[in-house]
Amino acid sequence: MKEYKLVYLNKGIKFSREKDLDQAEEIINEYVMQGWVLQQIVSPDDGIGAMIGVFYRE
Numbered sequence: 001m002k003e004y005k006l007v008y009l010n011k012g013i014k015f016s017r018e019k020d021l022d023q024a025e026e027i028i029n030e031y032v033m034q035g036w037v038l039q040q041i042v043s044p045d046d047g048i049g050a051m052i053g054v055f056y057r058e
Helices: 017-033
Strands: 003-008 037-042 052-057
Touching: 003 017, 017 037, 017 052
Parallel strands: none
Antiparallel strands: 003 052, 037 052
16 A cells, blocks of 8 residues: 655745755655655645645555
8 A cells, every 4th residue: 555745845035046946856766765755746836836745654
């Protein structure tokens, strides 16, 4: 049975897409090291550029 987790990948406002991507990469790497698998990155059309990672593990 798969367990799923939704994680905000860019917390806070940085006014720089590069900084957002750097933070997202760090968070993704942390979860992967804990045994989670990144399934998808969702970027909702919310006007603020939030990125959500969908992770799973079995």
